[in-house]
Amino acid sequence: MSAATSEETPNPRSSKVHILVFPYPAQGHMLPLLDLTHKLSLRGLSITILVTPKNLPTLAPLLSAHPSIHTLILPFPSHPKLPPGVENVRDIGNAGNLPIISALGMLYDPLLRWFQSHPSPPVAILSDFFLGWTLSLAQQLRIPRIAFFSSGSFLTSVLDYCWRIVRTVPSLSIVHFPDLPRSPSFKQDHLPSVFRLYRESNPETEFLKDGMLANTSSWGCIFNSFEDLEGEYLDHLRTVMGHPRVFGVGPLSLRGINDGTDRDNPNPDSDTHTLTWLDGCPDGSVLYVCFGSQRLLNKRQMEALASGLQKSGTRFVWVVKAGTIEQVADGYGIVPDGFEKGVAGRGLIIKGWAAQVKILSHKAVGGFLSHCGWNSVLEAIAGGAMILGWPMEADQHVNARLLVEDMGVAVRVCEGVDSVPDPTELGRVIAESMSGDSTEKERARVLRDKAFKAVGDGGSSSRDFDRLVEALNQL
Numbered sequence: 001m002s003a004a005t006s007e008e009t010p011n012p013r014s015s016k017v018h019i020l021v022f023p024y025p026a027q028g029h030m031l032p033l034l035d036l037t038h039k040l041s042l043r044g045l046s047i048t049i050l051v052t053p054k055n056l057p058t059l060a061p062l063l064s065a066h067p068s069i070h071t072l073i074l075p076f077p078s079h080p081k082l083p084p085g086v087e088n089v090r091d092i093g094n095a096g097n098l099p100i101i102s103a104l105g106m107l108y109d110p111l112l113r114w115f116q117s118h119p120s121p122p123v124a125i126l127s128d129f130f131l132g133w134t135l136s137l138a139q140q141l142r143i144p145r146i147a148f149f150s151s152g153s154f155l156t157s158v159l160d161y162c163w164r165i166v167r168t169v170p171s172l173s174i175v176h177f178p179d180l181p182r183s184p185s186f187k188q189d190h191l192p193s194v195f196r197l198y199r200e201s202n203p204e205t206e207f208l209k210d211g212m213l214a215n216t217s218s219w220g221c222i223f224n225s226f227e228d229l230e231g232e233y234l235d236h237l238r239t240v241m242g243h244p245r246v247f248g249v250g251p252l253s254l255r256g257i258n259d260g261t262d263r264d265n266p267n268p269d270s271d272t273h274t275l276t277w278l279d280g281c282p283d284g285s286v287l288y289v290c291f292g293s294q295r296l297l298n299k300r301q302m303e304a305l306a307s308g309l310q311k312s313g314t315r316f317v318w319v320v321k322a323g324t325i326e327q328v329a330d331g332y333g334i335v336p337d338g339f340e341k342g343v344a345g346r347g348l349i350i351k352g353w354a355a356q357v358k359i360l361s362h363k364a365v366g367g368f369l370s371h372c373g374w375n376s377v378l379e380a381i382a383g384g385a386m387i388l389g390w391p392m393e394a395d396q397h398v399n400a401r402l403l404v405e406d407m408g409v410a411v412r413v414c415e416g417v418d419s420v421p422d423p424t425e426l427g428r429v430i431a432e433s434m435s436g437d438s439t440e441k442e443r444a445r446v447l448r449d450k451a452f453k454a455v456g457d458g459g460s461s462s463r464d465f466d467r468l469v470e471a472l473n474q475l
């Protein structure tokens with residue numbers, strides 16, 4: 001396996017601290033880490049970023065803004081469960097996570113050799129929390145490893161506890177977390193999907209478990225989160241880890257490199273059209289509907305959602321992901337016939353990729369029907385949009401609990417990956433949530449102000465980011 005580097009090396013005589021950034025290849029994981037990399041580069045760190053060849057285009061905005069960032073391109077290791085050419089979860093769906101995690105683990109030796117032959121190698125590894133094995137590599141190299149979490153610190157607290165009692169959890173229908181702030185409990189099937197993959201003695205899930213446990217044993221943890229949203233869980237993790245190197249630096253989309261239009265979007269004209277359409281809508285009147293970068297709704301869900309939107313009488317922008325030929329043949333992601341015509345002028349359908357960050361920060365958008373993926377949550381908060389939650393899988397049930405029960409900034413409209421909402425009830429809740437004022441809407445506005453304060457001068461995220469940069473500069 002041979003490596004390609006963009007330039008041979010950062011100047012060995014340079015006094016800048018050199019770090020390796022290693023993102024996990026899924027849009028929801030990569031985009032916030034690229035935003036963080038942008039911010040670290042602005043603070044003068046020397047950065048090498050590791051990707052496999054097919055993920056290189058996602059780096060385009062970052063590399064054009066920071067020509068000094070180096071790339072390390074390693075071939076994607078083959079895996080029997082991954083079709084050739086698959087290098088990103090986007091290409092295969094969530095079922096691809098486990099084999100992709102395992103396959104990337106095979107980069108241990110090539111990466112070790114790269115470090116050993118580098119004249120001025122990185123002094124730390126900053127890697128996604130799905131790449132926990134990089135802690136062992138960092139230990140072998142005697143350098144710190146920092147875990148980057150594209151999910152929240154509440155999720156991490158839940159997940160860390162689950163992994164520690166991994167043998168007990170599967171037998172419980174309700175799992176209690178007595179040591180966590182607010183002592184939450186979750187139904188077994190609402191636990192994070194990555195944990196529910198675990199099967200004792202299966203080498204791939206044992207590898208996953210070890211990697212996950214390695215996260216909180218790492219030198220530090222960075223969260224796309226902020227004190228006013230998750231302060232108690234950030235503190236909890238500081239206690240679990242036994243040191244203060246837990247940094248809440250979000251929302252990273254605020255002043256991030258990926259402002260929505262630059263994100264690897266094959267269809268920028270559709271962004272312009274959407275934003276112009278929004279310009280003509282009254283403030284707070286539009287519901288934005290999108291279920292992240294991967295999730296496709298099945299035929300019955302598409303019909304129920306279309307009918308709910310129709311009945312709600314509300315203005316909306318609905319992003320529908322493109323499916324594979326097989327998925328489309330099964331009715332996944334198909335907008336019912338005649339729907340677009342029936343809602344012309346009131347509703348817009350975007351097929352493929354939308355400028356989500358820009359849309360959510362547009363003043364016409366007042367609500368967001370979302371699966372509660374963590375990036376969507378943070379982007380909605382930054383836009384001051386109230387969330388109508390439909391958590392499905394992964395960390396989304398945990399996130400929904402934080403938003404609905406703890407923070408009171410969202411309502412739940414449906415739950416479950418295969419659930420089909422009742423269209424009449426959905427239409428009613430959308431209409432009710434989008435018209436007039438509600439406590440949730442008011443709280444969402446207050447939380448947006450707190451998010452801006454967090455990343456502003458002297459705010460909690462700025463302070464944590466300064467602490468992080470200072471600590472890195474001392475390595």
Ligand SMILES: O=c1ccn([C@@H]2O[C@H](COP(=O)(O)OP(=O)(O)O[C@H]3O[C@H](CO)[C@@H](O)[C@H](O)[C@H]3O)[C@@H](O)[C@H]2O)c(=O)[nH]1
Binds near residue numbers: 293375
């Ligand atoms: O048309 C689109 C669709 C998505 N996005 C962006 O893509 C990201 C999507 O991330 P997220 O909302 O977190 O959803 P997923 O893509 O589903 O992310 C996965 O990864 C997240 C981070 O770990 C988890 O929180 C989710 O549950 C998991 O499904 C966000 O930044 C969006 O702004 C766009 O810009 N345009």
